[in-house]
Ligand SMILES: [Zn+2]
């Protein structure tokens with residue numbers, strides 16, 4: 053490639069993206085530039101190949117590390133496929149898992165078994181409370197579906213595709229090669245191997261046999277789901293491509309639903325635990341007692357031990373989140389105590405405090421830092437325990 057473009061930019065992913073994120077990004081881009089979806093579009097085909105090149109590098113731990121450190125120069129010793137010289141069919145076979153198992157190349161690759169349609173991807177945004185309670189989400193997405201006017205034939209109502217006159221319906225033509233010494237059999241350029249041609253196009257799909265259709269589904273989000281996880285809804289992807297299965301009766305691809313969990317303004321999720329701060333008065337911290345703390349779903353009592361310090365982490369058991377693996381057991385709520393110091397004192401309060409101060413013998417006592425350090429401490433505490 054003349055200009056060496058950044059692989060992360062090509063796939064529209066962050067440099068910190070995980071392997072799974074890179075895979076999803078590639079699937080998304082490959083669908084966007086897919087030759088079946090952009091027939092005759094040279095730019096789309098080039099992009100399709102460029103994306104394959106980017107994915108080949110970024111999905112290989114060793115080559116990704118070289119690329120991350122040295123850029124394109126780092127890859128010269130370990131060249132990959134030259135996708136620019138490859139046919140899309142060959143790219144489908146290399147990344148078979150991306151294109152939904154047997155799908156991808158349609159009938160053109162001559163694979164065994166029924167051809168499967170493409171997988172699709174959509175995103176669902178939920179709140180933290182939905183992680184706790186689970187949710188049925190309405191999902192609306194668009195997919196290329198069998199045109200109902202022509203039932204996938206691409207021909208105008210009342211007409212039928214005719215046997216291709218160029219190849220007499222065989223899908224192949226013989227050409228003389230090397231001054232007539234050989235006869236080479238190639239795919240018929242008129243019908244592109246489909247054996248049939250359409251005389252009058254269907255007005256709905258203009259011969260494409262597929263039209264974009266909206267689809268609405270209810271997807272069950274299980275409790276304990278994590279941000280970035282994917283729910284696979286089997287058989288809700290696209291029907292097989294028209295070249296392979298015009299009527300689209302073969303197995304459909306799947307729909308991948310990527311879960312985005314919104315950040316909560318009070319609670320931070322740390323695996324199955326939740327963390328929050330809670331302000332208390334310095335007298336409560338010193339004397340000990342009870343206070344009410346809002347959890348994700350209600351209110352619980354928090355026992356403040358006598359002599360609680362600023363930044364100390366107290367635990368309310370079972371007020372965290374369930375996990376996908378064990379929906380009935382729950383994590384804890386970790387409460388970082390923030391000690392409130394009054395801005396203003398009344399005359400009586402000041403007098404009392406001054407009396408108290410006189411009894412104190414450690415005037416250089418230091419408070420623990422609050423803010424970001426608190427979260428780090430919570431994380432360290434949890435991962436250390
Ligand atoms: Zn049609």
Ligand SMILES: [Zn+2]
Nearest residue numbers: 216219240243
């Ligand atoms: Zn033909």
